[in-house]
Amino acid sequence: MSRTAPIPVTLLTGFLGAGKTTLLNRILTERHGERIAVIENEFGEVGVDNELLLGSDETIVEMNNGCICCTVRGDLIRILTDLAIRREAGLIDFARVIIETTGLADPGPVAQTFFADEDVARCYKLDAVVTVVDAMHGAAQLDAHGEARAQAGFADRLLLSKTDLAEPAALAALTARLRAINPRARLMDAPFGNAPLDALLDVRGFDLDAILEVAPDFLTSHHHHHQDDIGAFVFEAERDFDGARLEDFLGGLVMVYGNDLLRYKGVLAMAGRPERIVFQGVHMMMGGTPEGVWPAGQPRRSRFVFIGRNLPRELLERGLTGCLQKPVPAAEVGQ
Structure with a gap:
């Protein structure tokens, strides 16, 4: 085969x-x-x-x-x-x-x-x-x-x-x-x-090697009269993720909310890794793979997209923020 x-x-x-x-x-x-x-x-x-x-x-x-x-x-x-x-x-x-x-x-x-x-x-x-x-x-x-x-x-x-x-x-x-x-x-x-x-064909929507493309209006707040239980949450960060903390957080997240997480996907900057990490998950299954180094002059900016049912947005925001590397104090910059 x-x-x-x-x-x-x-x-x-x-x-x-x-x-x-x-x-x-x-x-x-x-x-x-x-x-x-x-x-x-x-x-x-x-x-x-x-x-x-x-x-x-x-x-x-x-x-x-x-x-x-x-x-x-x-x-x-x-x-x-x-x-x-x-x-x-x-x-x-x-x-x-x-x-x-x-x-x-x-x-x-x-x-x-x-x-x-x-x-x-x-x-x-x-x-x-x-x-x-x-x-x-x-x-x-x-x-x-x-x-x-x-x-x-x-x-x-x-x-x-x-x-x-x-x-x-x-x-x-x-x-x-x-x-x-x-x-x-x-x-x-x-x-x-x-x-x-x-x-319709060769979309590569589930290809771990594909870069997540975010439409210009993707991050715009959507206001509508329907209280749909399916919605999207986008998290962006300028600091790198700490790999161990992110793994622990996502592991706990899917244990509780896995059935309601329809799709989650992102292009992530991980501390100590020169490559972009393309990450995606379906319900309780998830994984990531390196996808080339970050281009010279391009900021290491992570984008993580979650689509699911009644997403706990505040929990996601706090949890993902807690997985980022701590900022270097100003006094230590340049030392």
């Missing part, structure tokens, strides 16, 4: 009826020259989405009788492993995988699969979470369903479907709300699944 570099995987989420299958059809019929393995998750003994996919010679695997994020997660590992074995043996050929989850799935546990299982982690690399949001019904779904809020908060790409049917004012309000829930995700209109493929 080591014939090539890890196979990129796109996790396609979105609430019921948002337009995931329409988007998937769009991707499969585009002339991109790649074969794609599709894993479909359906409730019930007989799935229907497979029949809705346009005729193609792609490899399509259905997972029935459960939600991909809970009871059949073991089946996901089995299917991914089996696909990799068959690909290595030359029985099938595909360049990437798209997993379409049921509309009720929390994408967090699915994403953890690619870090928790050694065989899966060796053969695959989770590229991005793409979430489709219904422009007509999205606001009501966000109000009523925690799964819809989690899907929005976890996304690397947020695609608005049915924008041609939505009232302009309602669409503007929904867009503002999604940006407040997840300001790090790129948000795009995608009526009828029309979105540029280069914005």
Whole structure:
């Protein structure tokens, strides 16, 4: 199963009826020259989405009788492993995988699969979470369903479907709300699944070697009328982190709040390390890797982003501040 570099995987989420299958059809019929393995998750003994996919010679695997994020997660590992074995043996050929989850799935546990299982982690690399949001019904779904809020908060790409049917004012309000829930995700209109493929594939949203890009308005305070339980917190610092203190703090943090931490990611300056440390976590799983030295003339400025459910912002602020190296007293400077 080591014939090539890890196979990129796109996790396609979105609430019921948002337009995931329409988007998937769009991707499969585009002339991109790649074969794609599709894993479909359906409730019930007989799935229907497979029949809705346009005729193609792609490899399509259905997972029935459960939600991909809970009871059949073991089946996901089995299917991914089996696909990799068959690909290595030359029985099938595909360049990437798209997993379409049921509309009720929390994408967090699915994403953890690619870090928790050694065989899966060796053969695959989770590229991005793409979430489709219904422009007509999205606001009501966000109000009523925690799964819809989690899907929005976890996304690397947020695609608005049915924008041609939505009232302009309602669409503007929904867009503002999604940006407040997840300001790090790129948000795009995608009526009828029309979105540029280069914005959906090879996103590197889960690549530890990718530099965290913060949009110009990322640090702007967001004020809106909805008290969503999913939100973002950004921490910036000019001083280096103390590695041991940061490890202790984050370890305790995930023990208490791990289930509510959807995504946390950052580019960090660590004391005694010349490299930038790219750090990310999913729920209770986290890790970091060096990503080149800080460029000459660029300040060693850390940025840490947390997206989660009812985040304890004051605790995060105090705890992360306490993990920074103590400033050198003015009297000692130059000695």
